[in-house]
Amino acid sequence: MSTNDQILTQIQTSKGLCVSPTWLNKFLASSPNIPAPVLIKTALFRVLASDIRESLSTNPTSILPVDISNxxxxxxxxxxxxxxxxxxxxxxxxxxxxxxEAIERVERGEAIRGREIVRTISVGEDQEAAENGSTAGAAGNSNSNSNANPNASGSSGAGPHRLILQDAAGTKALGIEMQRIEGVTLEKLSIGAKLMLRGATVARGMILLDPGCTTLLGGRIDSLDRPWKDGRKARLLRTIDAMGDEAPTSGSGRGR
Known part of the structure; x- marks a missing residue:
């Protein structure tokens, strides 16, 4: 079996993705003299990090209906x-x-533990505390490790979530999480991540997502993910402003 066929078969078997021959040829041309096992793993990583409009082949059963948003x-x-x-x-x-408010807590270096707001410390502070043998620094490090990640994107991750999805032909659709899907949270899901839909129900222009019809494949498109994260607070504030909402005065968030 040729290297091309090995890559195509491995990606199809492990992720269910049909890679475009044109994309694969460009990838192979840019990755000469690499052992086949490494090349296969690299190709899978690159596919998950790519824009599927460029990296995947399409057929009538692998793309969304053009009237899906009707x-x-x-x-x-x-x-x-x-x-x-x-x-x-x-x-x-x-x-x-x-x-x-959750995003601003992260900006201030704070995290939530139960009903308390605790101060997280940076790596530099952690190292300094360790060198000084400070027990307070050790406690702060424990808080940081256990609490910083859950709030890294400014959300509890409870959901449900609303997603904008795009297929390999460029058709966009709205997806609504009807049941909790593992990995679909603001903390874990990157922009450009790939999902596989199998037999999902579409109602009134929205794809109803649940674990039975949705598989998270992973991946990220760096050129989309970083700007999305950096601009999230500003987008939320613009939405609030457009809704005419007022800032909370008691420290608790207002509802929609």
Whole structure:
């Protein structure tokens, strides 16, 4: 079996993705003299980090219907196995202000532990505390390790979540999390991450997502993910402003 066939077979078997021959040839041309096992793993990583409009082949059963966003269609079911990439994710289970406040806590170096707000410390402070043998520094490090990540993107991650999805043909659709899907949180899901849809129900222009029809493949498009994260607070504030909402005065977030 040729290297091309090995790569195509491995990616198809492990992730269910049909790689475009044009994309694969460009990848192989840019990766000469690499052992086949390493090349296969690298190709899989690159596919998950790519724009699927460029890296995947399409056929009628691997793309979304062109009228998928039509609100006049009461209910339908997607046919085939359809890979999509995430262009946006929103926590619709938390108020906008609570999400802004969570982001600002992270900016101040704070995290939530139960009902307490604790101060997290930076790596430099942690090293200094360790050199000084400070027990307070050790405690602060423990708090940082156990609490910083859950709030890194300014959300509890409870959801449900609303996602903007795009298939390999460029068609976009709205997805709503009907049941908790492991890995679909603001903390864990990157922009450009790939999902596989199998037999999902579409109702009034929205794809109803649940673990039975949605598989998280992983991945990230760096050129989309970083700007999305950096601009999230500003987007939330613009939405609040457009809604005419007022900032909370008691420290608690307002509802939508």
């Amino acid at each position: 609100p006049n269609i009461r209910e339908s079911r997607l046919q085939g196995t359809i890979p999509v990439q995430v262009l946006d994710i929103e926590d619709i289970g938390s108020s906008l202000w609570s999400q802004v």
